Amino acid sequence: MRADQHRPRGRPPRPLDEQGLEALALRYVGRYATTRFRLQSYLLRKLRERGWSGERAPPIEPIVAKMARLGYVDDAAFAVARAASLQRRGYGERRVAQALMAAGIEASEAEQVREQARSGALAAALRFAERRRIGPFAAARLERVDREKAFAAMLRAGHPVDLVRIVVDSAPGEIPQADCG
Numbered sequence: 001m002r003a004d005q006h007r008p009r010g011r012p013p014r015p016l017d018e019q020g021l022e023a024l025a026l027r028y029v030g031r032y033a034t035t036r037f038r039l040q041s042y043l044l045r046k047l048r049e050r051g052w053s054g055e056r057a058p059p060i061e062p063i064v065a066k067m068a069r070l071g072y073v074d075d076a077a078f079a080v081a082r083a084a085s086l087q088r089r090g091y092g093e094r095r096v097a098q099a100l101m102a103a104g105i106e107a108s109e110a111e112q113v114r115e116q117a118r119s120g121a122l123a124a125a126l127r128f129a130e131r132r133r134i135g136p137f138a139a140a141r142l143e144r145v146d147r148e149k150a151f152a153a154m155l156r157a158g159h160p161v162d163l164v165r166i167v168v169d170s171a172p173g174e175i176p177q178a179d180c181g
Contacts, residue, residue: 016050018058025063029072033081036073037104040064079105083113090128093117095158122176125159125167135170142168 016024021043028034028042043060052058067073082103083096096117100110117124130137134150142150147168154164166176
């Protein structure tokens with residue numbers, strides 16, 4: 001239920017001041033793992049909901065910087081955790097990079113995480129194939145149409161074409177080894 005649904009009709013929302021914004025920020029970072037970008041977006045949205053706009057609005061940047069300084073927001077730790085989560089679910093390096101970019105992680109901070117995703121590409125592709133029963137995890141060799149669908153699903157999951165081809169072309173029970181990709 002949204003916060004504005006609790007207030008009586010016709011009554012305008014209370015304006016936010018710096019203390020109110022900081023309280024919102026603390027509640028947000030206490031509940032969600034987040035990035036500086038996402039926290040800033042959240043606070044801007046809250047200000048807009050309360051009718052603030054332009055130069056009159058309380059400054060957000062100092063609050064975001066304070067949360068980062070206190071260690072409540074850590075973009076690098078967020079990037080590592082998000083990438084690990086996506087890889088455990090079987091997503092490839094390209095999908096990991098897209099998720100980090102959407103979360104506002106800068107390319108320089110994301111590069112180390114992307115390198116880890118590249119080094120674990122085969123394991124992630126195999127996890128995805130196992131979840132979807134593709135290639136070595138299929139009950140039988142896939143027909144052409146099903147092969148094409150599996151190929152497309154793995155590409156959407158962010159895996160490189162060469163690796164997708166290896167996994168999808170694998171016979172049931174024939175797990176590709178690390179030296180083939």
